[in-house]
Amino acid sequence: xxxxxxxxxxxxxxxxxxxxxxxxxxxxxxxxxxxxxxxxxxxxxxxxxxxxxxxxxxxxxxxxxxxxxxxxxxxxxxxxxxxxxxxxxxxxxxxxxxxxxxxxxxxxxxxxxxxxxxxxxxxxxxxxxxxxxxxxxxxxxxxxxxxxxxxxxxxxxxxxxxxxxxxxxxxxxxxxxxxxxxxxxxxxxxxxxxxxxxxxxxxxxxxxx
Ligand SMILES: [Zn+2]
Numbered sequence: 001x002x003x004x005x006x007x008x009x010x011x012x013x014x015x016x017x018x019x020x021x022x023x024x025x026x027x028x029x030x031x032x033x034x035x036x037x038x039x040x041x042x043x044x045x046x047x048x049x050x051x052x053x054x055x056x057x058x059x060x061x062x063x064x065x066x067x068x069x070x071x072x073x074x075x076x077x078x079x080x081x082x083x084x085x086x087x088x089x090x091x092x093x094x095x096x097x098x099x100x101x102x103x104x105x106x107x108x109x110x111x112x113x114x115x116x117x118x119x120x121x122x123x124x125x126x127x128x129x130x131x132x133x134x135x136x137x138x139x140x141x142x143x144x145x146x147x148x149x150x151x152x153x154x155x156x157x158x159x160x161x162x163x164x165x166x167x168x169x170x171x172x173x174x175x176x177x178x179x180x181x182x183x184x185x186x187x188x189x190x191x192x193x194x195x196x197x198x199x200x201x202x203x204x205x206x207x208x209x
Pocket of ligand 1: 010011012013014015054055056057058059
């Protein structure tokens, strides 16, 4: 994975710092049951480099939300683990913008990054927070219409992956009737795994169909 150092400027405090980012992400179209591009031999972990934190004011957000600058940067972005940076970004999205959809996606990315460093209790907590904030995003409609179906599906799967098997089943029973077929198909598979009390990841089938 080829990282590049990009000088950026914090939109909140104006401090310039160097961030390390991935110049491009290659999408295979393959997803796991949590819709992460992370299945079989394909484990790019690109999420670790999509977040940045300002070394001065602590603003945590998508790396791309910090505009690039040609000016000389003497500071570097802090080295805190990506899952902690995503959690900060989620808290900020909830607090400042009251944007529950953005917060839910940050918690989801936090869970994935926590998985990658075996931070098991944190990953479980992030999944519960992701499910909770994504549920709120369906109510306050911060969830874009185009993402609504996948979000409804994801809420149940995040519950199962956090070990909340019975709530996952009960949730899917109430929403499965309105899910588009590819998500309904997956939801049925996830419900069966929940009945077996399994939190194993499986492949998301027909994701491009
Ligand atoms: Zn700042």
